[in-house]
Amino acid sequence: MDKVSFFGYTIPPEIKAMIPLLGKLESPNQTKEIMSMAATYIITKKINTNKQTVTQLKETTDSIQLKLEKKANNAEDRNQLSIIFTGCYYLLKLAIKKRVTTQTFTNDLNDLKLPQAFINDISALYTSQYKDFIEKTNNDKILFHQLVNFKWRVDVVISSSFTSRVMIPVILMEMTDNFGQQKTFEVSLDIFHKLRYNVSKVLKDMEDLEQIQILSKFDK
Amino acid sequence: MNKINNFNLGKLIDFQWKLGVAVSNSYTKELNTPFISVFLKVLDSNNQIESHSFELTVPEFQNFAQQFKDMSSLMESL
Numbered sequence: 253m254d255k256v257s258f259f260g261y262t263i264p265p266e267i268k269a270m271i272p273l274l275g276k277l278e279s280p281n282q283t284k285e286i287m288s289m290a291a292t293y294i295i296t297k298k299i300n301t302n303k304q305t306v307t308q309l310k311e312t313t314d315s316i317q318l319k320l321e322k323k324a325n326n327a328e329d330r331n332q333l334s335i336i337f338t339g340c341y342y343l344l345k346l347a348i349k350k351r352v353t354t355q356t357f358t359n360d361l362n363d364l365k366l367p368q369a370f371i372n373d374i375s376a377l378y379t380s381q382y383k384d385f386i387e388k389t390n391n392d393k394i395l396f397h398q399l400v401n402f403k404w405r406v407d408v409v410i411s412s413s414f415t416s417r418v419m420i421p422v423i424l425m426e427m428t429d430n431f432g433q434q435k436t437f438e439v440s441l442d443i444f445h446k447l448r449y450n451v452s453k454v455l456k457d458m459e460d461l462e463q464i465q466i467l468s469k470f471d472k
Numbered sequence: 473m474n475k476i477n478n479f480n481l482g483k484l485i486d487f488q489w490k491l492g493v494a495v496s497n498s499y500t501k502e503l504n505t506p507f508i509s510v511f512l513k514v515l516d517s518n519n520q521i522e523s524h525s526f527e528l529t530v531p532e533f534q535n536f537a538q539q540f541k542d543m544s545s546l547m548e549s550l
Contacts, residue, residue, distance in 0.1 A: 413487075
């Protein structure tokens, strides 16, 4: 075999299960809607969850479930629609993972002998949403808590319960992470200089990274 | 003295203050606002020491100080 399709050597069972059902469905609009629901699901689903994204995902899954149920006339029908939804989801997911071009995407689907209307629809969807998909996967990494807000203030201490007329500058910093946790702390001049040194070092190291050839190749 | 400590409503362990001037911050270059910071350590009813800190602006501090003056003069009148 000269070329492996984007879904691998063997067709995933989720996609395989969908193939015989696609021919049976009368209205192409129905599958079109299901695949756009799968696309919405992919975009909403996040690894790094905070409360907001969890509720967002829950709302999306609930609405998908409701729509699928509305479309189905009976339990068997409902089951078939679920299988199609899962199949579309896997097709898109694998294509995004490999970042295949629309051309490869369409060609590989043609090899599967799927109905032409389905291939046209899902290819069109893949092309139109490609940017969103890539942006979403780029943002979706397993991460620590992230810094979202940083505030500072410079104070000069004039006197305190221990000393008077000290005039020492102190820096106050406040950091908020994406989970809403807040930390306020005081930084002495000494530590601040260490921080400054390390910030410049990181900046320089990041600049050096751009010089490395192999990384710039991956950037494409 | 021990009579009043029958109820454990919390006990002041430490009280520290600091007068400073905020020179600048992330929003403004010339802030130059004086403030008072207060740090408290309180032994709570579970025998745990809790640290608290708060900051007062000048008018807030004046109000705060006035209340202590009132308390003090009341004590003296007893």
